[in-house]
Amino acid sequence: MLPLPPRRAPAADDPLAPLLDLPGVREAVDRARTACEELRWHEAFRRRWREVRAEADLRAARASAAVDGARVPLDALRGVATGEAPGTDGAARVAAGSLRATVLAAGWRPDLGGRAEPVVPPLGQVLARLHTAAGAGWLPDADLGRVRGAGVDPRDLGGLGSAPSGAEVADRLALLTRTVAATRVPALVVAAxxxxxxxxxxxxxxxxxxxxxxxARMLLSGRGLDPTGAVVPEVAWTATPHPYVAAAARFATGTPEGVAGWVAAASGAVVAGAAEGRAVADAVLAGRLGGA
Known part of the structure; x- marks a missing residue:
């Protein structure tokens, strides 16, 4: 079994500590932790963890693109990962961008059993670099990694309602960056x-x-919940895209019920993602990777 991350209680002035007292949040944290702890026992992580991670990353990228409606065969994206040019249609370009972002995020993930921790930039920089990777090839270069300015509305996630203005976005991103740097609550809550x-x-x-x-997937691994790097929460979001958007919309209201429900949904996605990680580990040991 892989070593467990230490349990550190958040300080009284931790900006996210109050969320732990919302109904069901501690139980959600425990469910996710149990699922990830069970995954760590898998034999594949003794010697073939790099293969498991690479396949899990591929599936995460494909599933994340599918949440946004860009559905491509797994083998097609596998070809992109090994150097083939992506297709020219919109779905293929978005999926290729999803893969680039996933690979970039993986570079900020600790090696399994390694002592050195990667140097992760502040959250605002991470988001900008992930967007540059994800949007290259299908968004204008001038928009890559740049926060929306005044009067510019987003063109995606319309089911969430009106988006904050450009000025408000910049302020809230700065606050989020400070919050992530300061908090010590469990990784599930931070990622959610x-x-x-x-x-x-x-x-x-x-x-x-x-x-x-x-x-979010990077934070689950980097903050110790999923040291295997093989959990694929995106498979749960792909299976339930409408409930996913609905839960996100309730989170955006900022109500205790909306936030607690979102953390519970994130926990369910981690549990499903751990099952997918186990399936990947099984396939690596059996030498039967593939997919439609």
């Missing part, structure tokens, strides 16, 4: 808050969902 806030803010003209899901 960042994921939900990026969806709510929609800081970029498009591609916000790809960025939100990539950074």
């Amino acid at each position: 808050v960042v994921h939900g806030e990026v969806l709510a803010l929609r800081p970029f003209v498009a591609g916000n969902g790809l960025v939100a899901r990539a950074v």
